Amino acid sequence: xxxxxxxxxxxxxxxxxxxxxxxxDTVQASVRRLQRRIAKAFREKRYGxxxxxxxxxxxxxxxxxxxxxRVTQNRGAKTPGVDQVIWKTSHQKLQAATTMxxxxxxxxxxxxxYIPKKQAGKVRPLSIPTMRCRAxxxxxxxxxxxxxxxxxxxxxxxxxxRRSTADAIGQCFNALSRRTSARxxxxxxxxxxxxxxxxxxxxxxIPTDKKILAKWLAAGYIDKNEIYPTELGTPQGGIxxxxxxxxxxxxxxxxxxxxxxxxxxxxxxxxxxxxxxxxTGATQEVLVxxxxxxxxxxxxxxxxxxxxxxxxxxxxxxxxxxxxMNLRRYYGGKLIIKPAKSNVKAFLADxxxxxxxxxxxxxxxxxxxxxxxxxxxxxxxxxxxSKRTFGYVENALFKMLWxxxxxxxxxxxxxxxxxxxxxxxxxxxxxxxxxxxxxKGDLKILDLIEPAKxxxxxxxxxxxxxxxxxxxxxxYFVRRKWCKTRAPNGAIS
Numbered sequence: 001x002x003x004x005x006x007x008x009x010x011x012x013x014x015x016x017x018x019x020x021x022x023x024x025d026t027v028q029a030s031v032r033r034l035q036r037r038i039a040k041a042f043r044e045k046r047y048g049x050x051x052x053x054x055x056x057x058x059x060x061x062x063x064x065x066x067x068x069x070r071v072t073q074n075r076g077a078k079t080p081g082v083d084q085v086i087w088k089t090s091h092q093k094l095q096a097a098t099t100m101x102x103x104x105x106x107x108x109x110x111x112x113x114y115i116p117k118k119q120a121g122k123v124r125p126l127s128i129p130t131m132r133c134r135a136x137x138x139x140x141x142x143x144x145x146x147x148x149x150x151x152x153x154x155x156x157x158x159x160x161x162r163r164s165t166a167d168a169i170g171q172c173f174n175a176l177s178r179r180t181s182a183r184x185x186x187x188x189x190x191x192x193x194x195x196x197x198x199x200x201x202x203x204x205x206i207p208t209d210k211k212i213l214a215k216w217l218a219a220g221y222i223d224k225n226e227i228y229p230t231e232l233g234t235p236q237g238g239i240x241x242x243x244x245x246x247x248x249x250x251x252x253x254x255x256x257x258x259x260x261x262x263x264x265x266x267x268x269x270x271x272x273x274x275x276x277x278x279x280t281g282a283t284q285e286v287l288v289x290x291x292x293x294x295x296x297x298x299x300x301x302x303x304x305x306x307x308x309x310x311x312x313x314x315x316x317x318x319x320x321x322x323x324x325m326n327l328r329r330y331y332g333g334k335l336i337i338k339p340a341k342s343n344v345k346a347f348l349a350d351x352x353x354x355x356x357x358x359x360x361x362x363x364x365x366x367x368x369x370x371x372x373x374x375x376x377x378x379x380x381x382x383x384x385x386s387k388r389t390f391g392y393v394e395n396a397l398f399k400m401l402w403x404x405x406x407x408x409x410x411x412x413x414x415x416x417x418x419x420x421x422x423x424x425x426x427x428x429x430x431x432x433x434x435x436x437x438x439x440k441g442d443l444k445i446l447d448l449i450e451p452a453k454x455x456x457x458x459x460x461x462x463x464x465x466x467x468x469x470x471x472x473x474x475x476y477f478v479r480r481k482w483c484k485t486r487a488p489n490g491a492i493s
Contacts, residue, residue, distance in 0.1 A: 017098075019090035022065060030062040031142060039146035039469035047207070054143040054208070064097040067138035071131060071239070081130030082111045082222055096135060107133055107215045110235055112223040118346070125195070127221050127235030137216065137240040144208045146469045148246050153253040154464035158274035159242035161468055162477065165323045166383050168273040169337060170461035172327055175269035175280045176316055177335045182267035182280035186287045187320050188295065189310035193275035194241060195233035197248055198303030202234070206247055216240070232303065245274065248302050252277075255298040259290045266290075271322075278322055287313050325384060337384040344389060347377050348396055355404050363421065363434035366404075367448050370397075374449045383459035390451040397451070401432050423447075 034057045041050040057063050071077065072087050080086045087093050110127035117124050129137065145161070152160060157168040175181060199217050206213060216238070220229050234241040253270055256279065260266050267282040268291060279295070281287040292306075299305060314320045319328025321340040329335045351373060358366050374397075378390060405417045418430075425431045425447065432448040460483070466473045 019094045027062045035146045042147045042150045057143040064100045067135050068097045070138045071134040107219040110221040112221045126237040141240045149467045151250040156272040166459040168271045171271040179333045184281045186279040189307045190275040191307035194236045201302050259294045339381045339389045364436040378454040394452040
């Protein structure tokens with residue numbers, strides 16, 4: 001296949017292209033250059049220039065290719081919207097990119113589905129756009145995200161590039177770990193955050209194409225074959241919705257600090273992840289009389305309110321759960337962060353259900369299923385005090401697998417079952433394993449991941465001011481990536 005020549009960034013279409021021969025490095029570099037120019041213009045308060053560059057980016061063929069690639073490779077790529085259309089073939093993807101235009105674009109209603117919440121009996125509504133609407137949102141997100149990064153609060157970590165829950169927990173540790181740190185924490189949760197954001201506030205404050213934004217906000221949704229209007233909120237399930245939330249909550253830190261006369265005395269710090277955030281305070285009075293009213297006023301301007309059931313003030317010695325972690329100061333003034341009991345219980349319930357659903361599956365298939373879950377869960381908690389929890393999980397996992405093996409072979413003895421399903425590895429005598437065949441046809445031993453063997457590795461927090469859209473942090477992110485993958489202790493100079 002001949003090497004294709006991509007059109008210039010502003011070209012609306014292209015001839016004789018092949019999706020499989022696209023040089024994605026070239027595409028991404030072109031889009032990233034425009035994004036950095038948008039961020040630079042907004043940072044310098046040249047808002048007209050930023051708007052013009054946004055227009056250029058949303059009409060760039062490179063950006064359209066990248067938008068289509070994103071929506072066809074994410075986890076929801078196989079879930080259609082109300083039109084039941086998904087883009088599978090290379091021809092469909094390329095055609096979608098070449099026909100994506102602002103002129104004549106009309107949104108389709110969203111498909112409403114419901115997923116269960118952690119709370120028993122409660123469900124979370126999700127609204128699924130069509131593939132075409134998803135691609136348009138991904139395209140305009142490319143132009144909006146650099147500005148959102150410039151607007152976002154320093155200690156906001158949700159839905160932002162290169163940031164994670166580990167950074168949010170690290171901010172909590174910095175604010176609470178010292179003996180002289182704040183003793184009270186306001187645990188805040190915004191009630192139905194995505195569903196209640198004021199449309200008028202979004203239209204007046206989101207720096208993007210207002211005509212396109214208005215169409216998305218008024219798209220409506222279809223539930224049980226009936227169409228309903230959307231008068232509030234931005235749909236959970238929309239690609240651009242998280243970025244809209246980041247901008248909506250930007251300025252919260254400034255609003256809180258404006259009410260504090262003495263930061264050293266009041267010890268007010270904030271850590272935000274999406275619509276969940278915690279605020280520390282030296283006393284209950286500071287949080288009740290100053291901080292909470294400021295938060296409520298800030299949210300009210302955006303049509304939002306705090307959830308009365310989930311918002312409370314807690315003493316640090318009682319401990320609290322945040323992002324699946326339990327943070328508590330124990331006797332002697334030491335702050336310990338470890339996996340929350342509810343999350344450990346939910347993880348073991350998921351593992352138990354997986355094992356129960358595969359009573360007659362091949363051992364290697366079960367190991368593949370379990371390893372994916374164990375790897376993801378342990379990687380999430382490997383940055384905190386999880387060693388004892390990992391040992392507990394491994395013990396519970398062994399009991400489940402032993403019960404699974406006994407059920408498969410009711411007429412066999414324990415020694416026979418031990419030899420068939422468990423092997424000795426180094427100083428471990430009960431490693432669950434299977435003999436599997438590799439892609440090349442060779443036999444290999446497949447072991448179950450042992451949670452207790454996962455090494456605890458301290459997470460190095462991202463600099464609050466760092467952003468991938470500012471060239472001065474380019475070397476910083478290169479070093480950070482190298483240290484995460486290569487350096488033994490994850491240190492960043």
